Amino acid sequence: MLALKNVSQFSENNFNDDSLFALIAQGIESNGYSILPTALPEALTETLFTHQQLMEADKFKNAGIGRGKEYLKNEFVRTDAISWITGETEAGADWLNWVAGLQSYLNRRLFLGLFSFESHFAHYSPGDYYKRHYDAFKGESNRVLSLIVYFNSNWLASDGGELVLYQDQQDQVGTKVVPLMGTIVAFLSEEFPHEVLAANRDRYSIAGWFRVNTSVTDRVDPPR
Ligand code: OGA
Ligand code: MN
Numbered sequence: 091m092l093a094l095k096n097v098s099q100f101s102e103n104n105f106n107d108d109s110l111f112a113l114i115a116q117g118i119e120s121n122g123y124s125i126l127p128t129a130l131p132e133a134l135t136e137t138l139f140t141h142q143q144l145m146e147a148d149k150f151k152n153a154g155i156g157r158g159k160e161y162l163k164n165e166f167v168r169t170d171a172i173s174w175i176t177g178e179t180e181a182g183a184d185w186l187n188w189v190a191g192l193q194s195y196l197n198r199r200l201f202l203g204l205f206s207f208e209s210h211f212a213h214y215s216p217g218d219y220y221k222r223h224y225d226a227f228k229g230e231s232n233r234v235l236s237l238i239v240y241f242n243s244n245w246l247a248s249d250g251g252e253l254v255l256y257q258d259q260q261d262q263v264g265t266k267v268v269p270l271m272g273t274i275v276a277f278l279s280e281e282f283p284h285e286v287l288a289a290n291r292d293r294y295s296i297a298g299w300f301r302v303n304t305s306v307t308d309r310v311d312p313p314r
Pocket of ligand 1: 212220225238252253284285286295297
């Protein structure tokens with residue numbers, strides 16, 4: 091069994107969303123991150139898992155780093171394939187609805203000022219990885235909170251593909267997260283370098299980011 095620091099056990103049969111949101115908030119408040127195995131509501135997990143499995147392969151495009159001009163595939167950094175989530179599908183709408191509840195809770199409880207959210211399904215084929223990186227750089231981005239959930243059953247230690255969350259720039263050990271079905275990970279985007287180790291089997295997840303609004307006067311930043 092992999093050593094996980096600050097992992098809260100959570101029974102999915104026994105919660106309303108506020109108690110789950112409270113656990114996520116507590117982790118963020120105390121440690122800057124929260125790792126909750128088997129925590130996403132079961133019905134939502136099932137809907138998202140099924141949707142991701144049914145999505146046609148051609149809906150996926152190769153993942154890029156950034157957008158627009160910076161939308162360049164960079165195989166040195168990451169090799170997964172992604173599909174951005176809109177509310178146009180029932181599964182996507184269910185997900186965004188649950189996320190909106192989390193966003194509202196975190197804003198009430200932690201005053202994070204979360205303003206918008208963007209997310210994508212990700213599929214790592216065997217051998218795919220995402221090298222150590224930050225999701226946001228201080229002062230350069232309005233991404234403040236990263237949120238990841240996983241859709242993989244019966245994941246074995248030999249399957250690899252762990253998320254490794256590092257405490258800071260110096261940390262070379264990190265905390266390993268097994269990408270098991272329904273596991274939720276949330277962390278402050280500017281604080282924690284992290285990476286995805288290469289997996290030996292297909293690895294399915296959603297990765298998303300809450301942004302704060304950096305608009306000045308009457309200009310409102312759209313999600314990028
Ligand atoms: C990302 C990321 C981690 C994971 O997409 O930025 O770090 O475990 N994903 O999928
Ligand atoms: Mn990341």
